[in-house]
Amino acid sequence: MSRQIEYRDALREAMSEEMRRDPRVFLMGEEVAQYNGAYKVSRGMLEEFGPQRVVDTPISETGFTGLAVGAAMMGLRPIIEFMSWSFSLVAADQILNNAPKMLYMSGGQFGCPIVFRGNNGAGGQLGSTHSWCVESLYANVPGLKMAIPFDPYDAKGLLKTAVRDDNPVFFLESERLLSVKGEVPEEEYLVPFQQALIRRPGADCTIVSFGRPLYFCLEAAQALAEDGIECEVIDGRTIRPLDIETIVESVRKTNYCVVVDQSWPFASVGAEIASQVHERCFDDLDNHVARVHADDVPPPYAYNLEQEMLPNARKICEAVRSVTYNA
Amino acid sequence: MTTRPAADENLAAKLPDETLRKWLRDMLLIREFEVRTMQAYQNRLIGGFCHIYVGQEAVAVGALAALEPTDPIITAYRDHGHALARGMDPKYCMAEMFGRIGGCAKGKGGSMHMFDKPHHMYGGHGIVGAQCPLAAGLAFARKYTDEVIENRASTGVAMCFLGDGALNQGAFHEAMNLAGVLHLPVIYVVENNGYAMGTSVARGTTMAHELTAKAAAYGIDATSLDGMDVMEVYNGMKPIVDRCRRSVQPAFVEARTYRYKGHSMSDPRKYRTKDEEQQYEAQDPIEKLAGFLMSERKFAEADYDSLAKAVRTQVREARQWTDLSPPPDIEELYTDVYADAWGPYHGTSLPLMMKDTQQE
Ligand SMILES: Cc1ncc(C[n+]2csc(CCOP(=O)(O)OP(=O)(O)O)c2C)c(N)n1
Ligand SMILES: [Mg+2]
Numbered sequence: 001m002s003r004q005i006e007y008r009d010a011l012r013e014a015m016s017e018e019m020r021r022d023p024r025v026f027l028m029g030e031e032v033a034q035y036n037g038a039y040k041v042s043r044g045m046l047e048e049f050g051p052q053r054v055v056d057t058p059i060s061e062t063g064f065t066g067l068a069v070g071a072a073m074m075g076l077r078p079i080i081e082f083m084s085w086s087f088s089l090v091a092a093d094q095i096l097n098n099a100p101k102m103l104y105m106s107g108g109q110f111g112c113p114i115v116f117r118g119n120n121g122a123g124g125q126l127g128s129t130h131s132w133c134v135e136s137l138y139a140n141v142p143g144l145k146m147a148i149p150f151d152p153y154d155a156k157g158l159l160k161t162a163v164r165d166d167n168p169v170f171f172l173e174s175e176r177l178l179s180v181k182g183e184v185p186e187e188e189y190l191v192p193f194q195q196a197l198i199r200r201p202g203a204d205c206t207i208v209s210f211g212r213p214l215y216f217c218l219e220a221a222q223a224l225a226e227d228g229i230e231c232e233v234i235d236g237r238t239i240r241p242l243d244i245e246t247i248v249e250s251v252r253k254t255n256y257c258v259v260v261d262q263s264w265p266f267a268s269v270g271a272e273i274a275s276q277v278h279e280r281c282f283d284d285l286d287n288h289v290a291r292v293h294a295d296d297v298p299p300p301y302a303y304n305l306e307q308e309m310l311p312n313a314r315k316i317c318e319a320v321r322s323v324t325y326n327a
Numbered sequence: 328m329t330t331r332p333a334a335d336e337n338l339a340a341k342l343p344d345e346t347l348r349k350w351l352r353d354m355l356l357i358r359e360f361e362v363r364t365m366q367a368y369q370n371r372l373i374g375g376f377c378h379i380y381v382g383q384e385a386v387a388v389g390a391l392a393a394l395e396p397t398d399p400i401i402t403a404y405r406d407h408g409h410a411l412a413r414g415m416d417p418k419y420c421m422a423e424m425f426g427r428i429g430g431c432a433k434g435k436g437g438s439m440h441m442f443d444k445p446h447h448m449y450g451g452h453g454i455v456g457a458q459c460p461l462a463a464g465l466a467f468a469r470k471y472t473d474e475v476i477e478n479r480a481s482t483g484v485a486m487c488f489l490g491d492g493a494l495n496q497g498a499f500h501e502a503m504n505l506a507g508v509l510h511l512p513v514i515y516v517v518e519n520n521g522y523a524m525g526t527s528v529a530r531g532t533t534m535a536h537e538l539t540a541k542a543a544a545y546g547i548d549a550t551s552l553d554g555m556d557v558m559e560v561y562n563g564m565k566p567i568v569d570r571c572r573r574s575v576q577p578a579f580v581e582a583r584t585y586r587y588k589g590h591s592m593s594d595p596r597k598y599r600t601k602d603e604e605q606q607y608e609a610q611d612p613i614e615k616l617a618g619f620l621m622s623e624r625k626f627a628e629a630d631y632d633s634l635a636k637a638v639r640t641q642v643r644e645a646r647q648w649t650d651l652s653p654p655p656d657i658e659e660l661y662t663d664v665y666a667d668a669w670g671p672y673h674g675t676s677l678p679l680m681m682k683d684t685q686q687e
Pocket of ligand 1: 405453454455489490491492493520522523524590
């Protein structure tokens, strides 16, 4: 049995189920309890679990992320909500220097089973400070995992996997997707990490992406199909660990590849995937791997500028047409 | 919040000979260990940054004596003294600095990052102030485990050591505020040794003459005590630990102390005078406790000599053990990155220290 629920409800179901299952799991962050969550993801959780397990914090990202690291070292399993990943930057030392390195620095004695979660990516005219896409910035760091759910099904299934993982997981949601509805089973299920999904099959060009830009990829694939170009759209789902096999298998079939990554182009996840595809599929490729990113500028405020800056269906279509011109 | 007098009562003077001798032995061990560490560093057997605890021994020994052995502790990078006072075998500590597989973290942490799970020591942290929020988390986890998981009253206290320089980090202030609003049983112990590298405490922070004022802003009980006297440290700390545990509230303690050596091994100490150094060395915590034992507890020169000899032997043996411990296998580069194994990473393996304690 399944039903249609919103992405935010899927996230809440994942957290609540995991908190019922395991008393070591707790939720902490700004406005998560009494206010019901800045984006209503945690609505009702305070009533069910009480203030010891759904914990409001002051606006103190360094403080509460560090607190979570200490609590995780002692064996608890915190879920830390960032109102936005943009605000995680003030806690960079704790989330990058402490959480992912503690196991290594302690020679395997103290791990950090934490989920850091919140909205990532341009929200909607929030300007430069509030529109961070942190995937490329943070994916560089060994010791952490990173998951990006595309729809309510994955929001729930990936988050449950994240909570059960013994490593710090950076869980990148999107404010623009919170109200998206989708099929979610009544029964319990998990979505494993490192298992990419083909969102649309096609034989002519592989498109790889994560999270919200996948909607633009699917839009582009639809438009291109009308012109007879069939794209295979792959949702990577997790960036660390990356399921490169599924991507490689697809490229060996299509001989073309476009990577769509909403972070900046320079030293990015998109660049990493392109590099791995070049390495693995050198003889299969009929053109170099093309990349579509956010433009290499700070995110602007004006509506038209912001739309132009982000990856969109038009840019993806252009990229696919330009690499497949020799097909 | 109240600023409390350092010690109401001479609790330490009521303790048995055995306990006070143990404190003396621990302080002698730390000092001997640090002297040998400096030699090894000068002989280039130890790499990286290395911060020596000589002069501050009474703080770690006296403060930890006021805790239960299972109460979690955490400190900054000047951490050899805390590790030894907590009970880490000096061989694991020495081998860690030598980058050997026998080190407490298999040679992956180094001098600044001493971790000891069997003794509830949560590191050694290299970033100034970064351990302060972690300490709030240790206290949170102890309290949560008792109250939410075990369904009983909170029983734990976490202790966080920091330098005077860390008072100027945001992480410290955020941690103090969180400890206050979330009622966390954590004690922040500032080891005020007068300097953060070359910056005297007065140049670095406001209210340097009265650091307890920092805690007043957070409504946290604060005490200042003489960190050059282990009995005074214990006298001040014991009631604070008991109160924090009972009331499930944080506390703040300034321990006034002095590091005899440079900030790290490369510091020529041009920012202070020889006179000042001699003045502090004249109040040496080891001599002070030895003096008390001799005048009050029938402790003879010969007893002192035999303790000193015992720690010399122990540290020499730690050095010999270290020499026999090989550098980590290259394979170790790829373990402990993730708790599970994937891609180039091989999952995790236990340090020798933990295997040894499991056998015991
Ligand atoms: C965030 C950060 N900035 C700078 C440093 C370099 N640093 C290491 S120790 C130190 C001085 C700290 O002094 P204090 O907190 O008083 O501790 P003490 O060395 O006296 O024990 C500095 C500036 C660092 N490790 N971390
Ligand atoms: Mg200092």
